[in-house]
Amino acid sequence: MLLLIQYTLIFASVLVLVALGGCFSEHSGVINIGLEGIMVMGALGGALMMKYLPAGMAAPVIILAVILASVAVGMIFSLLLGVAAIQFKADQTLVGTALNLLGPAAAVVLVRAINTAESVDNVSSTVAYGQAKKSFIVNMGRFEFNWFMLIALLLLVASYIVLYKTKFGLRLCACGEHPQAADSVGINVYKMRYAGVLISGGLGGLGGLVYITAGVSEWKFENGVAGFGFLALAVMIFGQWKPVNIGLAALLFGLFRALSNVYTGFDALVALKLPSTVYNMLPYIISLVVLVFVSKKSRAPKAEGIPYDKGQR
């Protein structure tokens, strides 16, 4: 049971972070389908940082350095979307999809190049970071507390405040609802949209890092992040683009994702004799069902997906 709670919380943290990323981007008016690729790149940044950090550093320093690395890589990668979608008015779905393909491909190429450079026979795309990962975890009896759970919670609260209580957040939302109106009162729509995309890149990158450190101590980048970026988008839609609802939705989805890891620990579930594949499918099926119920009265930002053209009325 404790294990289930632990996995639920850590997967929920991933989903919260990435869904908040999507939330910021969409509130500014840019659909970020590329979160999946951004997660992979952020994870890559964090994993490489963990790999190359000298051993024996203080835990807070390690945590900070690794987080900074994944956030920075995520942001830089999201700039690809920003430049194409904001500056060049590209089709956002297309560019986002390109990021999803580009992220894993670039990560595999890079990791393999590093591995092969270390030893010619090593053609795997795996990065191991067992040692550094320990600094994220605090053992409380049998419960493994992960600092990222707290960070996700703090960022959730911060997002709520930023979006609803600050000038910046309200302006950001205005750009996603009616950019022409926002522009007419002197808000720089392009700048706000860049801000939205960059924040989503940072949060997505961080989410990727949390995902690969949840449970395992090495990551094979050929696997990508198994559709988690899209699950996070489903969480965002289920949460109706509102931070608090996103937090609750993430807990629900996290629970179903965690079940596939720990269902063997429950006699009642084992007694059902379902193949493990069913549990693997569960989060995706649940999200489809949930989407059916919430999409009809969707509260999506009105101008999302439409490139802003100053000349248009």
Next chain:
Amino acid sequence: MNKNSGKKESLWRNNGFQTIAASLLCIIIGLLVGYIVLLIINPGGAGKAILAIIKNFLYYPSAAAAMKYFGTTLVKASALLMCSLSVLFAYKVGLFNIGAAGQYVAGAGACLYFGLYHGMPWYVCLLAAVAMAAVAGGISGALKAYFNVNEVISCIMLNWIGLYCVNMLLSLVKEQSTPYTKSLSSTNKSALLPNLGMEQLFSKNEFVTIGVPLAVVMAIIVWVVLEKTKFGYELKATGMNKQAAKYCGMKEKRNIILTMMIAGGLAGFGAGIFYLTGIEQWMVQQTSVPAMGFNGIAAAFLGGLNPIGTIFSSYFIQHITSGGTYVDKTMYCTQISDLISAFIIYLCGFVLFFKIWLNRILDKREEKRAAGGQEAVKEQEAAKGQKGGRA
């Protein structure tokens, strides 16, 4: 002189020509980026590696071997062509079918199940693949039409659900000792697509079947349906403006579902003509969706969203993907071609901007010429004297 440049200008103005120019530019920049990445990884063999990718089967010195691998590339390209037609068809109706990958998986599952478990002949297997994939596509379409579920997200979810389901289904026809399905040639020869003697052209490459020409025929059919029929016109109208289509008496919900079913069927057909050649067996422990459907997106956009264009772009994408396997593996990995094709998709996002920019330059040049022409006329007028000039 003036007339000549005028003709050249009209060529640059031509939309089709602009699309081809944009696609070629995407390819060149994409390959260049790939080359730079190779240079960064290891400057020593970068030139050789990028040449290996571009050469693909020409890597083999003997013509017979090259022809054989050319055949293999064609078989894979035909499956890719079907996936890209699937993406293209949906995109023309305003839907982004990222689920081509999942529909392809569904088709693969259905045709292998009917071929291996029930021992059906190839045409039944192929139909099963199309039907199953059409159902998978239809689910996304129905969710979009009736519940307003974003088709991109529902497609991705269905990709994963489909992958796990097919893995479970095909475990029934798995070989005992390996994670692969039994081979069609040893279990049920009647499920293999007929060659009609085409293998002779490709140095006895038995995988070259009627699938290759069928895929090209399908591309032409898709073009005809979209451009020359009332049905295609209705679908495109629905994609442009759902409300307007409804107002005109079109069944917009039916059209959306139908579009996704057709798109799914196309992808399923691709899976059928690929797996029913026996070229590859399905690995039932697969944890990632086959890249075919995603590469289909690249091919569709690189082909300028034109069914005939995608024939060439699919071949190109498959050509460099296959070429990736010939790079020197002590230095580089095969995924470098995935990186190149992913970057090409990214660049395709800029095509619209490229066209606008090109047209703006042409406009400016024309304006300048018009202004220049006027000045020349004025000079002539001045020489002739004002009276004569005005008349």
